[in-house]
Amino acid sequence: MTHKGDRRVADMGTLKAIAHPLRMQLYRALHVAGAATASQLGEQVDEAPSLVSYHLRKLAEHGLIEEAEPRSGDGRERWWQPASEGLSVHDEDFRSAPETSAAHTAFARLLVDQRADLYRRYLDERQAWGAEWTGASSDSESTLRLTPDELAELNEELLTVIRKHDEKGREREAAGGTEGRENVAVHLYGFPFRV
Structure with missing residues (x-):
């Protein structure tokens, strides 16, 4: 993506x-x-x-x-x-x-x-x-049963939410809302595996 x-x-x-x-x-x-x-x-x-x-x-x-x-x-x-x-x-x-x-x-x-x-x-x-x-x-982990298309859809939805929060945070910071603001890392991995 x-x-x-x-x-x-x-x-x-x-x-x-x-x-x-x-x-x-x-x-x-x-x-x-x-x-x-x-x-x-x-x-x-x-x-x-x-x-x-x-x-x-x-x-x-x-x-x-x-x-x-x-x-x-x-x-x-x-x-x-x-x-x-x-x-x-x-x-x-x-x-x-x-x-x-x-x-x-x-x-x-x-x-x-x-x-x-x-x-x-x-x-x-x-x-x-x-x-x-x-x-x-x-810190969380979930195990889902998905198809490749469903995994791609999930990833796109998660990235959309992350981008929305990033944009809101940047807008608030630009407007002077810097109090308590820190860099935040969000790591997402979605991949198939077999037991």
């Missing part, structure tokens, strides 16, 4: 550019920040600005990020921003050959690992968030 503001990654060069652990971290950090410099991102990911700059240029070569207007400073440092609202990678674009299928699987595994790391970090820091946030957080 592709959201209208998403960039569909459908070629091996772009997939390989984003399927790198540090580049994926940088891409995520840019989405959270909206725009940032290599120095700012280097502090977040604990890497040297020169290394971060190299990886940012690789992401830019494939149109995943772009230069942004300077937000502050003396203008000597480049600012970067995502080139789209998000990315979508579809299995059908990469199943034509074993090497493209393997690259897609490696990318998907990287995403799962990074998402799991983010959730583990939340679990480790949970007490510091307080009862209001821990009470609002969720």
